[in-house]
Amino acid sequence: MKYSHTAISVCALVVGASLALTAVSANELLEGVEHMTGTFDDGQEWQLSVPADWNGVLINDLDSVGNVENASDRATFFLENGYAYTGTRRHPDRGYNWDPQAESDNMVRVLDIFEENFDTPAHAIQFGCSGGGSVGLSVAEDHPGRFDGVISMHASTPVELANMRLDLSVALKALLDPDGDLPLIIEDGQQAEAEEAWLAALEQAQATPEGRARMALAAAVAQYPMWGSQNQPQAEKPDWDDPQSVQDTMVRAAVDGLRRAVTGRPMWDQPAGLMSWTTDVDYQQFYENANPMQREMVSQMYEAAGLGGEDAILADIEQINAFPRIAATEAGVEYFRSRTHSGNIGIPVLHISNIGDGGTPAAVMAGYEAKIEQQGTEDLYRQAFIDAAGHCTFNLAELAASVDTLVERLETGEWNTSPEAMNAAGEASGLGEARFLALDDNTGFRLPDPFNRAFFRDDEVPGLVAE
Known part of the structure; x- marks a missing residue:
């Protein structure tokens, strides 16, 4: 593993959550931020970004490298509001050689490097959308002793x-x-x-x-x-x-x-x-x-x-x-049988999706909910839905509300995931209007019951072909 360490100490970032974000460059985003980068021995890049006014909360993201490089709204929100923002870039061969277990394990390696160079976070939160959301579910099942909670957006199981x-x-x-x-x-x-x-x-x-x-x-x-x-x-x-x-x-x-x-x-x-x-x-x-x-x-x-x-x-x-x-x-199913999610989470998970996601439909959340029910981990798990189209098109108010909701759960032991509460949290951020909603007949969407394709690790699959 190789890495580089850059401390940029021009000025501390002191932009509150109530202020709207403006477009910035990556260099501007990292002013006052201690920044480390590197590459794991399997070829996956990682990075750590820690603002001078770090609030003690670490947000780890499968896609943080690209978000920091591009000074995305996501990265800007986290760093300008005092969160340490860490994680990786997606593995270079992920599109045709996906290994969810390796991704999950590499999230722990990022946390290891962070704690070696900085401090133990008050709260270590695995965050992500799409593939990053799926990694979040894996982390909640594989590494509950290292992370404290997960915000999983638009996630699915393979x-x-x-x-x-x-x-x-x-x-x-x-x-x-x-x-x-x-x-x-x-x-x-x-x-x-x-x-x-x-x-x-x-x-x-x-x-x-x-x-x-x-x-x-x-x-x-x-x-x-x-x-x-x-x-x-x-x-x-x-x-x-x-x-x-x-x-x-x-x-x-x-x-x-x-x-x-x-x-x-x-x-x-x-x-x-x-x-x-x-x-x-x-x-x-x-x-x-x-x-x-x-x-x-x-x-x-x-x-x-x-x-x-x-x-x-x-x-x-x-x-x-x-x-x-x-x-x-047979080999294809067995490869993913051991790598698919089980629902046996050990930390709080907030699972979120737009109801109008045409690529990774929110219906798949019913499949994960079935796993949660089988494992009896309902107290650790909550779902929330956004009245919007697209994949990972959540806005900043929804991002702020999601983080606030999970941190509240970590600190009080109580969930407050009603649409009214999460929309109020979004409004309080000053970053626009959150669009969380309750599922009813006026939304055109409901979680399927049953979900057609629920799959558990011990399920038999008919007609497997040996290779």
Whole structure:
């Protein structure tokens, strides 16, 4: 392991949480901050940034290196408000050789270096979004003796999300391109070509009422949201009283979900082989588990397209069920079986997502909640939901509220995660309006019950293929 140590002592940062952040450069961000960088022997970069007015709380983040380099709002918020901000850059081969256990262990190595060079934090918090959120869940299970709490945003567990994305891909393939060349399993380096082919096919399908109806059915079967986006936080929210508006957003969610299913596919399969499957899956049952409001909209779209009523929907679901099954490999499942989350957390975890995430749907949180219930760790676990589209598009008020909420839990032993309390904390930060909400029939989203793809470490997987 190699590292460098730079102390920058121009002036201490004394910007309070009540002040809005302005754009800064990385050099400006690190004024008055003691900054260390290095690279672990496995090639993952790490960094420590400690402001002169450190408040004793350490925020560790899988993505901190890139955030500090780019002086992101996230890094600026933490450092300007007295938090030590530490962590790593994502491993260079993470996109096709993901090892969640190694990532989790490296978070501890960062904390080790911090304590060797500075002090033991009053609170060590693992924070992250998307992959960083998933690492946070791993840390809560693997290293509760080193960290005090976790803020996990837009996180997922590998097997659940890979299977959920495969369900969407298979349903769309079976309904729109059963005999065509659209790929379902994509190797690293093939993502751009596969994405282009799929987008062309989905654009053609969107041009007809029949295609739109079938796209909406596929999304409902796979428990994708009724509205949202992968990358656009300003994706228009539908008028829930306007069926056409809702239908438009359902189709868009299917497109964004498929794009991420295609481009993210190699991450799941490369380490040891295919680790998701459709063997022994009943897509009729999956559709029965869909959001009732979503099912009603699908029915309306089928009728309006002239396809017919429920009988036509059932016939299309049978077409999905008749599509050739995909079997996981024994090695692929075993690789992730030991690396997937268990729900056996030992420290408080605040698990957060936008309800309009089209790429990593908030529905996957139901899968982790099932693990928590199985392990009996409910007292340590809370969920919160943001009324927004996009993936990791939380705002600064929501970030401030999340940190305040977890620190309060660490110091008092009590959770206060109601939307009203978290929105009040966001407003008190002076950083804008937080958008936490309670899930009800007016949001267009509810956690699925049951979640189609819940997976536990001791689950049997049918039809495994030996390699």
